[in-house]
Amino acid sequence: MELLIKHIRTLVLMPPGPIGGRHMREVPIVQDAAVLIREGRIAWTGPADQAPQAQAALSAEDGCVIPGLIDPHTHIPFAGNRANEFVRRLAGESYLSIMQKGGGIRVTAEAVRKATLEQLVEENLPRLRRMLSYGTTTLECKSGYGLLPEHELKQLRAIRRLAELQPIELIPTYLAAHALPEEFEGRADEFIEMMSNPELLQTIRQENLALFCDVFCDRGAFSVEQARRVLNRAAAAGLRPRLHADQLARIGASVLAGEIGAVSADHLEQIDDAGLEALKRAGTVAVVLPGTSFFLGIAHCPVRRLLDAGLSVALATDFNPGSCMIESLPLVMNIACCQLRMLPLEVLTACTANAAAALSLHDRLGAIAPGFQADLVVLDCPDLDEWFYTPGRPRVRYVLKRGQVVYRSQ
Numbered sequence: 166m167e168l169l170i171k172h173i174r175t176l177v178l179m180p181p182g183p184i185g186g187r188h189m190r191e192v193p194i195v196q197d198a199a200v201l202i203r204e205g206r207i208a209w210t211g212p213a214d215q216a217p218q219a220q221a222a223l224s225a226e227d228g229c230v231i232p233g234l235i236d237p238h239t240h241i242p243f244a245g246n247r248a249n250e251f252v253r254r255l256a257g258e259s260y261l262s263i264m265q266k267g268g269g270i271r272v273t274a275e276a277v278r279k280a281t282l283e284q285l286v287e288e289n290l291p292r293l294r295r296m297l298s299y300g301t302t303t304l305e306c307k308s309g310y311g312l313l314p315e316h317e318l319k320q321l322r323a324i325r326r327l328a329e330l331q332p333i334e335l336i337p338t339y340l341a342a343h344a345l346p347e348e349f350e351g352r353a354d355e356f357i358e359m360m361s362n363p364e365l366l367q368t369i370r371q372e373n374l375a376l377f378c379d380v381f382c383d384r385g386a387f388s389v390e391q392a393r394r395v396l397n398r399a400a401a402a403g404l405r406p407r408l409h410a411d412q413l414a415r416i417g418a419s420v421l422a423g424e425i426g427a428v429s430a431d432h433l434e435q436i437d438d439a440g441l442e443a444l445k446r447a448g449t450v451a452v453v454l455p456g457t458s459f460f461l462g463i464a465h466c467p468v469r470r471l472l473d474a475g476l477s478v479a480l481a482t483d484f485n486p487g488s489c490m491i492e493s494l495p496l497v498m499n500i501a502c503c504q505l506r507m508l509p510l511e512v513l514t515a516c517t518a519n520a521a522a523a524l525s526l527h528d529r530l531g532a533i534a535p536g537f538q539a540d541l542v543v544l545d546c547p548d549l550d551e552w553f554y555t556p557g558r559p560r561v562r563y564v565l566k567r568g569q570v571v572y573r574s575q
């Protein structure tokens with residue numbers, strides 16, 4: 166099956182990731198272009214007047230064509246709602262103090278433990294449908310709200326079911342240590358043992374329930390040593406490491422990410438030079454989550470320092486009921502422009518080529534290049550500058566997944 170996308174005003178020829186530092190804004194652009202898709206993959210790109218014939222055509226109506234957006238850090242699927250914590254923070258409490266008073270992750274864990282797999286699916290499917298309409302075509306999904314093996318497995322199986330029910334490709338991560346459940350108070354090491362026991366890790370790997378393992382390594386969560394133990398065991402079972410690092414305090418989590426060769430280190434609001442160095446040396450992708458800082462009202466990650474250091478930076482929503490209820494990757498991209506001072510091309514590279522690298526999918530996703538999967542978004546504006554200039558305005562005209570139109574605006 167062939168499809169020619171015609172009448173493209175601006176085609177962003179995103180190269181495969183990872184793309185480091187200043188190269189993130191050196192992406193080639195073609196004006197008045199076309200894209201030929203064959204069997205779900207990109208077969209040809211170039212000027213419209215040289216476009217080959219095809220069996221079918223789709224007009225971009227003078228819009229801009231970009232790779233499908235990739236969100237490499239979310240906490241879907243979850244249950245319940247913590248709007249009250251959001252308002253408590255507006256009134257002056259901090260994320261950490263709410264957590265210490267029994268709020269936070271434990272509240273969502275209680276709701277997730279009570280929910281059946283079917284309820285998790287039902288509650289999260291509409292979220293994915295909305296994300297698709299914002300242009301997200303691939304999404305990382307974490308467990309981490311079960312806080313007991315059976316409930317973590319239930320979350321991971323819900324991710325698998327959600328992947329079958331809608332077009333966004335879901336990449337599952339086992340978030341082995343997110344918070345200490347109440348019944349393990351004072352027994353963190355026992356909890357860690359339980360969540361990283363080889364039998365459980367084997368079940369996850371053999372049933373292909375996750376590709377990655379994650380740990381929340383921070384003050385108020387798990388220590389560097391605990392994270393190292395879990396992630397080493399997971400790696401031995403075939404789950405590649407990634408971690409929540411340097412969000413609330415500087416405890417050495419990004420140094421650990423570098424040491425163990427994590428695929429990504431995420432958050433990084435508190436990163437220091439040692440952390441930057443470690444990530445650079447290991448080729449770990451830095452996943453920055455500006456929606457979370459915006460939502461919590463805390464300091465942003467110093468992303469320009471990361472870019473100056475030559476790191477490959479990705480952006481993600483961190484969508485979760487506690488620290489960021491933002492489903493829209495374009496909104497996070499707008500925050501990255503306006504508050505982190507990232508340029509439109511840097512932001513797009515972060516949400517496509519580098520987001521693919523953060524999920525180790527950069528051999529087939531995140532680029533507009535021959536052979537790459539034809540996951541594309543057609544915007545109703547002539548170029549990227551116009552898109553980012555109009556925050557909050559829905560701009561997605563079509564979304565294609567593997568060459569098929571899976572969303573069109575009314």
Ligand code: NIG
Pocket residue numbers: 240269270273381409412457483485486487488489
């Ligand atoms: O990425 N930092 C840890 N985990 C989430 C928050 C989860 C929650 O509050 O429910 C995050 O921000």
Ligand code: FE
Pocket residue numbers: 238240409483485
């Ligand atoms: Fe997170």
